[in-house]
Amino acid sequence: MQLVVGRIGRAHGIRGDVFVEVRTDEPELRLGPGAVLLTDPAATGPLTVESGKVHSGKLLIRFAGIKDRTAAEALRNTMLIAEVDPDERPEDEDEYYxxxxxxxxxxxxxxxxxxxxxxxxxxxxxxxxxxxxxxxxxxxxxxxxxxxxxxxxxxxxxxxxxxxxxxxxxxxxxxxxxxxxx
The missing domain is CATH 2.30.30.240 (PRC-barrel domain)
Incomplete structure (x- = not known):
């Protein structure tokens, strides 16, 4: 099962970092370092999260292989998609995907x-x-x-x-x- 977990926003700085609009209740799981994400459009991915942090209240991510602002800006508006086991459940029993x-x-x-x-x-x-x-x-x-x-x-x-x-x-x-x- 595939879930949209974020949308790439504008680039930040010169090293390839991008802001990500989070679309998941579990960003630390879906958008954490090492996460491999499919993309829409598919031509830009898959992307592997290299690092992430909160900056000015927004999630800032660096993807492996994206080393400069130009490459980061080319990803703008790309949807990030995670593969999720259909039987997986959130930790809280009263929450649902x-x-x-x-x-x-x-x-x-x-x-x-x-x-x-x-x-x-x-x-x-x-x-x-x-x-x-x-x-x-x-x-x-x-x-x-x-x-x-x-x-x-x-x-x-x-x-x-x-x-x-x-x-x-x-x-x-x-x-x-x-x-x-x-």
Whole structure:
């Protein structure tokens, strides 16, 4: 399984260092010294991380074979891709990789089918799960324990407990939501 773990930004200095926009929760594992990363576009890689450090709050990496600013600048906007064992799990039991969640059947707490989890949207304040309904419509469910009480990878299920109106707009109108208070 391949995961995008970063995007190369601008060059820094004259020795081939580049800033990397991190797109993984485990940069020390995926972008640490010795890590071999595939690239998109593929013509620029694979790249091996020689060293890395935090500089001005950003990750600064040097790749083996990239020895000057010109070579580093040529890598700008290249996506970095790590090979990950599909059975690998994050250390925390309540964390999941996106690829483990995509494709799960989404059901309500009573077992009623809702749809399929098609995407995990990462926002600064919280993650959202995109659920594709059987009618083709999509619903966004905040990925918080109150609304997503269970992820069952063994049975390929994501159990949700949405408030009225989150999944079915008709429920919001029937429950006398905020619109009736006006």
């Amino acid at each position: 996106d690829h483990q969640l995509i494709g799960l059947d989404v059901v309500l707490t009573d077992g009623t089918p809702v749809g399929e989890l098609t995407e995990v949207v990462h926002l600064p304040y919280q993650d959202l799960l995109t659920v594709k309904r059987p009618d083709g419509s999509e619903a966004l469910v905040p990925f918080v324990s109150e609304l997503v009480p269970e992820i069952d990878l063994e049975n390929q299920r994501c159990v949700i407990d949405p408030p009225p109106g989150l999944i079915d707009l008709a429920e919001a109108e029937l429950d006398g939501g905020p619109e009736q208070d006006r």
